[in-house]
Amino acid sequence: MPNQRRGAPRSESARLAILQATARLFAQRGYEHLSIEGIAAEAGVSKQTIYRWWPAKSDLVADCLLDGMLLPSRLTIPDTGDLRADLIAWLEQLFQLLQEPDGRGLMISLIAAATANEQIGGRLRDSLGGESSLVARLATGVEAGQLRDDAPVAELGEALVGAMIVKALSGRPGESADAVRLVDALLVPPD
Amino acid sequence: MPNQRRGAPRSESARLAILQATARLFAQRGYEHLSIEGIAAEAGVSKQTIYRWWPAKSDLVADCLLDGMLLPSRLTIPDTGDLRADLIAWLEQLFQLLQEPDGRGLMISLIAAATANEQIGGRLRDSLGGESSLVARLATGVEAGQLRDDAPVAELGEALVGAMIVKALSGRPGESADAVRLVDALLVPPD
DNA sequence: ATAGTAATACGCAACGCACCGTATTGGTGA
DNA sequence: TCACCAATACGGTGCGTTGCGTATTACTAT
Numbered sequence: 001m002p003n004q005r006r007g008a009p010r011s012e013s014a015r016l017a018i019l020q021a022t023a024r025l026f027a028q029r030g031y032e033h034l035s036i037e038g039i040a041a042e043a044g045v046s047k048q049t050i051y052r053w054w055p056a057k058s059d060l061v062a063d064c065l066l067d068g069m070l071l072p073s074r075l076t077i078p079d080t081g082d083l084r085a086d087l088i089a090w091l092e093q094l095f096q097l098l099q100e101p102d103g104r105g106l107m108i109s110l111i112a113a114a115t116a117n118e119q120i121g122g123r124l125r126d127s128l129g130g131e132s133s134l135v136a137r138l139a140t141g142v143e144a145g146q147l148r149d150d151a152p153v154a155e156l157g158e159a160l161v162g163a164m165i166v167k168a169l170s171g172r173p174g175e176s177a178d179a180v181r182l183v184d185a186l187l188v189p190p191d
Numbered sequence: 192m193p194n195q196r197r198g199a200p201r202s203e204s205a206r207l208a209i210l211q212a213t214a215r216l217f218a219q220r221g222y223e224h225l226s227i228e229g230i231a232a233e234a235g236v237s238k239q240t241i242y243r244w245w246p247a248k249s250d251l252v253a254d255c256l257l258d259g260m261l262l263p264s265r266l267t268i269p270d271t272g273d274l275r276a277d278l279i280a281w282l283e284q285l286f287q288l289l290q291e292p293d294g295r296g297l298m299i300s301l302i303a304a305a306t307a308n309e310q311i312g313g314r315l316r317d318s319l320g321g322e323s324s325l326v327a328r329l330a331t332g333v334e335a336g337q338l339r340d341d342a343p344v345a346e347l348g349e350a351l352v353g354a355m356i357v358k359a360l361s362g363r364p365g366e367s368a369d370a371v372r373l374v375d376a377l378l379v380p381p382d
Numbered sequence: 383a384t385a386g387t388a389a390t391a392c393g394c395a396a397c398g399c400a401c402c403g404t405a406t407t408g409g410t411g412a
Numbered sequence: 413t414c415a416c417c418a419a420t421a422c423g424g425t426g427c428g429t430t431g432c433g434t435a436t437t438a439c440t441a442t
Contacts, residue, residue, distance in 0.1 A: 007390025008436040014392080032307070035426060046393045051428070112306040114360045115299055116223070121360030152372040155354065159373065162353020163346065169305045169312030181343040182350065188379060198415025199411055205417075226401060237418045242403070 010053075017043040018050055022060050023069040027102075031061065031109040058117035065123050070110070072097070075128045083141035084187055087160070090134075091179035094164050099173045107168045125161060134160065148188065156186055201244075208234040209241055213251050214260040218293075222252065222300040249308035256314050261301070263288070266319050274332035275378055278351070281325075282370035285355050290364045298359045316352060325351065339379065347377055 021043035025034055034057060040047045054060045064070050075097070077090045097103035114121035126133045135157040141147045163182055167174045212234035216225055225248060231238045245251040255261050266288070268281045288294035305312040317324045326348040332338045354373055358365045 004438065005390085006388070006438050008392075009390085011391070036428085037426060046395095047428085048394095048430095049392065052391080108306055111360070112303060115303040115306065118360075118362040121357075121362060125357050125361040125363075152376050155369060155373045155376055158354040158357040159350040159377065162355070162357040163349040164353070165356055166312075166316050166349045166353040169302070169309075170316040171309040171312060172316075178346060182346040185343050185346055185379070186350065186377065188376070197412085197413075199417080200415085202416070227403085228401060235418095237420090238403085239405095239419095240417065243416085 011049075014043070014045050014049055015053070018045055018053075018060070019064055019067060019069060021045075023064050026061065026064065026070060026109060027106065030105055031112045034061070056116075058113060058120065061113045062117050062119045062123075065110075065113075065120060070106075071128055077134055077137045079137060079140060081144065083137070083144065083146040084183060086137065087183045087187070088179050091160070091164070091174075091183065092176050095167070095174040095176070095179055098164075098168050104168060104171075107165075111165060111169065124165075125158060128161075146187075151188070159186060202240075205234075205236050205240055206244070209236055209244075209251070210255055210258060210260060212236075214255050217252065217255065217261060217300060218297065221296055222303045225252070247307075249304060249311065252304045253308050253310045253314075256301075256304075256311060261297075262319055268325055268328045270328060270331060272335065274328070274335065274337040275374060277328065278374045278378070279370050282351070282355070282365075282374065283367050286358070286365040286367070286370055289355075289359050295359060295362075298356075302356060302360065315356075316349060319352075337378075342379070350377060 018039060021039050022034070025038055025042055029038075036047055036050055036057060039060070040050055050060070054063070061070075074093055075090075078086045080086055098107060110120070110124060114124050126135065128134075135153055138147065138151070138153040138156055142149060142151055142153065147153075160182070164174070209230060212230050213225070216229055216233055227238060227241055227248060230251070231241055241251070245254070252261075265284055266281075269277045271277055289298060301311070301315060305315050317326065326344055329338065329342070329344040329347055333340060333342060333344065338344075351373070355365070
């Protein structure tokens, strides 16, 4: 039985302080203006302690996203049993977020971060990193007979998230009616 | 109309050299590693000449995109009369591009640039800045009776481009079969 | 038990580098 | 004459790395 670890254990408080500082500054200033030195100062920690554990800024942000520290909780997909209604409600929430300047900034920053780190892109795709996954919700819809058995669930999920991303990038907010149209265009009911 | 212009006119050769250098370095190193000083050196021009005409790096890139200097020409949407076949062919071209490492890098860089500049995002949405627009092609499909009259053309376009963007960001290439599935999921034929 | 040693983590401070955006200067051509 | 240009310099900011001194912990030899 192999060697017990020697030396001081990693400081949990430092780890937490760094992640929280990252989340705070990410929300305040966005991904672009995030700096390691700024995070270190905000967390009350030395730069080296960050560099020791995270190779790059993007990995730090990825860890934050993984811990759900970057996104408002209202962005997870509901499951009331009615797939169409759930998707529309979820998209409307997203569109509403994009209309608030800070909300759009947050989304843009997430996309920018995804640009630097595939993991973040994956999380965005599996839709916004929350507990519940968009694709899983679609699969539930298939089981409930609200979607054809052979519906390309993964593709539909990518199309939905992608449409939102394009709206964010091009700066067209997207209204409630757009959410309805998009969902109705994508969701072909079974036979 | 008065204004005689006084002094020397803007140097067209400097303008071109700057745009071409930007395009070259963008393709080589990506948006992240693009620097004004690097562009100036590559173009054989002083920094001031760049700052005089473009307020920010992202505007410079936007101008390049506008002039079609950043994208391979094969990414424009064909119009053979068969909407479904055209869309599938176009998506397959895109997916193939994403499978080449350089191609994916190019797309990621474009997305990163869009993150910093709404105009670039708009160009991406109108799809990839070429002469032909994806939405226009869809509209042609409506006229040809290959799509329902009330098909939400704009939303479909965003969904298609968005799906591709999500694939690029999350690092899943996307194969030919995916293109077919996606198009068939989105395109509901008229009645 | 108690010291000593080794391994590890930490904060602090400083380094050279790249790039930023802004002057200033002097040359050149309409 | 005066707008354009190249060249050069400047103060800032952030990068990623290094060296230093100090805790904290486990192993080991007394």
